[in-house]
Amino acid sequence: MKKLLCIIVVMISMSALAQRGDKRERIKALKVAFITEQLDLTTEESQVFWPIYNTFEKETNTIRFKEIKDIRKEIRDNLDTMTDTDASTLIKRLNKAENRMHELRLGLSDKLKNVIPAKKIIRLKIAEDDFRRKILNEFKRRKRERP
Incomplete structure (x- = not known):
C-alpha cells in the first residue's frame, strides 16, 4: 500500500x-x-531521510554545477595561454571542490546512521x-x- x-x-x-x-x-x-x-x-524514515538527502543534493549540486563547472570553463577558455602557476591554482581549486564533495558524502553517511x-x-x-x-x-x- x-x-x-x-x-x-x-x-x-x-x-x-x-x-x-x-x-x-x-x-x-x-x-x-x-x-x-x-x-x-517507512513513513517515519522518509520524513527524516528526505530533508537530509535533499540538503546533501543541493550542496553537492552547487559545487558540481557552479564551482566545478566554472573551473572547467576557465581551463577550457585559457588552456593555451595559462601559465604553470595559473594551472596549479586551478588544480588546487578543483581538488578543494572535489574534497568538499567527498566530505559531504561522508557527512551524509554519518547523518543517515541515526535515521536509517x-x-x-x-x-x-x-x-x-x-x-x-x-x-x-x-x-x-x-x-x-x-x-
Whole structure:
C-alpha cells in the first residue's frame, strides 16, 4: 500500500512537472521515486531521510554545477595561454571542490546512521549508481532514435 501511494504521488508530480517541461525537475522526481522504492523507506524514515538527502543534493549540486563547472570553463577558455602557476591554482581549486564533495558524502553517511539502518545506506549508494546508469542509458537510447 505504501509503495502504491508513493508511486501515485510521484506520477502526479511527474505529470505536473512534464507540463512545465523542466527536465531537471522531472529527473529529480524520477530519482526520488527510484530511491524511495529501492530503500523501501517507512513513513517515519522518509520524513527524516528526505530533508537530509535533499540538503546533501543541493550542496553537492552547487559545487558540481557552479564551482566545478566554472573551473572547467576557465581551463577550457585559457588552456593555451595559462601559465604553470595559473594551472596549479586551478588544480588546487578543483581538488578543494572535489574534497568538499567527498566530505559531504561522508557527512551524509554519518547523518543517515541515526535515521536509517546501515544496510539502507549501502542500498542508497547502489540506488544512486543504478539510477545514474539508467538515466545515461535512456539518454543514449533517445539520441540513437533521433533522425
